[in-house]
Amino acid sequence: MKWLYRIISACMATLFAAPLVWMLVVSIKEEGMKIITVLDWFKPPYSLDVYKEILTGTKLTVWIGNSLLVAALVMVLTVAVAALAGFALSKLPFRYRTLMFFVVLAGLLIPGEATIIPLYQVAKDMDLLNSYQGLIIPALASPVAVIVLKSFFDGIPNDLLESVQIDGGGTWRIFIRIILPLTRPALASMAILTFIGSWNNFLWPFLSITDDNLFTLPMGIPTLMGQYSEDYVKPMVINAIASIPIIILFVTFERQIVKGISMSGIKG
């Protein structure tokens, strides 16, 4: 029983790792090798020439940079914007609060894909196409983030806030000094999910960007994969270069990321 378990586990891990291992192995092979059986993939000669060629001869690194930059900015700004709004909805008394809450809630039902065509027209009218602003700003209003964060803020007892107010602290101070530190795990969780969402966003950049200096990875990579499939080495090098930074990022922050995802599950 125990052994069966172990064998199944090992098989699953192999299945999951195989494409990645294959990618790395093929990527360091010399171009133009004859491949007769699968074992040939793993035989020398190895070479890093194609890595050099792709890194210097294409804009792949620019696109990785764009993807990381856009994802990072979207992450920071989305969480900031959502935290502010969530705080107002949770802790600030004002008229029409319930109405406002439902307006935000309604946003959950509007899938981005359904509004993408008019969004294109709107962005065009505002001259936002083909710019970093155009990649970032439309992505910042996340009703999900507002609602999730609001529910976390709701969990902070009001007594705590009042004690600060008695000490003479303003609303801004409450937000910065109490609310944000107390909900740091939730904020981190939101940030991580937003980052990954932006990292994988394809449709919007695909439609709105025509300048290859502004491409993000998902749209840049297809431009490098030629019209006809050729040798496997180049595509694999492209895949490898595009993956290594994000995998390193993941391994570095694995604990936080795993925690962040689990957090979102508890509230969701």
Added chain:
Amino acid sequence: MKKRSIGVTAMALLLSFSMVLSACGGNGNSGSNANGNNSAAGAGNEEGASGNASDSTDNGGEKVSLSFWTLFDGGDGANMQTLVDEFNKTHSDIQVKNTKLAWGEYYTKLITAVGNGNGPDIGISHTSRLPDLINQGVVTDLDTTATDAGVDWNTFNQNLLDATVVDGKHYAVPIDTHPFIMYYNVKLLKDAGLLGDDGKPVMEQSADGFLNFLKTLKEKLPNKVTPFALSNANDDPYRLWWALYSQLGGNDLISDDLTVADIDKEKGIQAADYIQKLFTEGYIKKNDPDFYKNFQSGTAAIMMTGVWATGTWESTKNFEFGAMPIPKIYDQEATWGDSHTIILPTTKKEDSAKRKAAITFANWVADNGQIWAKAGHIPSKPSVLEKQEFKDMPYRSDYASVASMVKFNKPSVKTAQIRDNVSFKFLNEVWANKMTPAEAMDKMQENVQKTLDE
């Protein structure tokens, strides 16, 4: 006290918010400048004007900077870059910047970008795409500018030129013809005893002749050699079908007035049936993703594709190949082909200096067709064919005559849509042996009409 702090913090917040945004905006601009490749994003800033003064010519004018979008892959891409570099070197007052876009998305991107005012100064268009682009207002007519720049339209191959003229106006500068031709591996043909003393394949130019040729290849050559390397889907088999359909006397899929689907069903079936047999009888390797590479590495005896492959084969080490027109399988000589042209897309504001520079570039590219011919294309100016540099290049003269055999598409705005969404779709099914040629022709007739009506 409280009131003030709220006001201040809120202000600070908004400020910091807008700062972040403008910061990333600034980043955007500097980013694209630093990379030196102004295309759409740079359209707004006058990059060229800041060019170093030492570069400007005696006319004292500012250096004109032009963005140029291309769709060329592989050998084509490298050759176009050579042309651009060479042009920039010899024209100190003009700077052309080449941006390569993905082949499959090129036209969508071009139309989109021009539509939102981010289009390039110069672009490439296939002749077959031109009617659609003109119809959508993506390209501008060139007559005034061409006269300004002293372009002599009489120097072009008139057939090619005619396809770029609509309502008496020139819309594009043709730079080549690229017909569908046949390549063969010299060594493999020799092994199979199919190479004549003149170094040309021994083949009877008929339907049976070509089949026999393939049959001999299959029997005489080792098992792992494919007689005929051809893609199993989309472009190349469609081009072969188009060629055979035209050889039978078929005249495009639409009527002359461009409004009605008009497939000559019998001829369409006959052509499709012939090609389907090549697949089912094993002359073409099934669903081979590596058909280019297989021919290149000597595991396929013949190959059919556009002339642009010539440059690729030439740069392959130890590879002895030949090029020839595709066999005359039916009555008339005909093949598929298209032509690359240079266009001046519609821009936000018309800059006559830029336009003049752009057409100078286009005309120069056509004049220097011998460089472009390195990729394999047939130059668009008859005078280039007479240049010694062109004559010295092997292979090209073997197929330069094919240019006159090309059966072009009729100038419909729907040509590309019909090809991509109808012909490819149903013919692919025929090649995969999942649809009979007759069924496919019926479906095509129906869907071509649907496309025309949309």
Added chain:
Amino acid sequence: MKMKKIRADIQALLFLLPFLVVYILFTLWPMVKGVEMTFYKWTLIKKMDFIGWDNYRQVLQDREVWEALWHSAIFVVLTTPTMIVLSISLALIANRKSLLQKFYRSIFFIPSVLSVAVASYLGLFVFQPYTGLVNSILHLIQLLPGDQEIFWLTETSLAWIVITLITLWWTVGFNFILHLSAIQEIPDEIYEAARLDGANNNQIFWRITLPYLTPITKTIMMLQIIASFKVFMQIYIITGGGPLDQTRPIIQLIYQTGFRKNNLGYAATMSYLLFVILLVLSALQYWINNRKGAEDR
């Protein structure tokens, strides 16, 4: 008193402002703008003629639209249950205490951080005939005779399998982490008590672990269904919608109509159809969940 109230309103508004500005401009306004677009012939370049209800009439009888919606639905049906089974299985594997525990967790999650383009192209190469990883391994272990090939992408059913496998590999990571953390939150005492009562592993899984996972599984299912309905990129790269458009999902059709066929107005109309369908799906799920929830209690 009134002043104070107004001040409170203004203060709240300031906090809400950044969100509202973006939300109104890029979510609510496009919704409205989109309605306008559906009544026009509208190209990438400009607004053309007013055509009334034509787009709506057309979309209801357009076979391509309904087929594409059907393909998106097929994708949902193929990926959702398999996703949940796989996710729970992987969570069970990674939950077992062993030297490799952390390794398993990482390896199951890493594909999820890959860019969608990388995951799709990698998958495409893995399933390539002749030289792809899967076919060459099948040849090596002689499951597939040397002179035969499986053409994964030319048969509709095989193409769906490939799309499903690649999607599972690429996206199971998130759900796996959710399931894993849910399993780890089951208190040890409950297991111990069950063991004392003489329950075997099987019984423990079906009677304890699985019931504990039900709430999170429900959530995953809800999110999964809506998200899967919006699939586009991996299919676009892997099959391009083929063969014969038999795997083309609705988002791809919207893209092709809007940008390839240059008909934004009609594409917007399709988007609203999709919107209505998603709305109905959400409402249905909400209703089912609430009813079930009531019964549980």
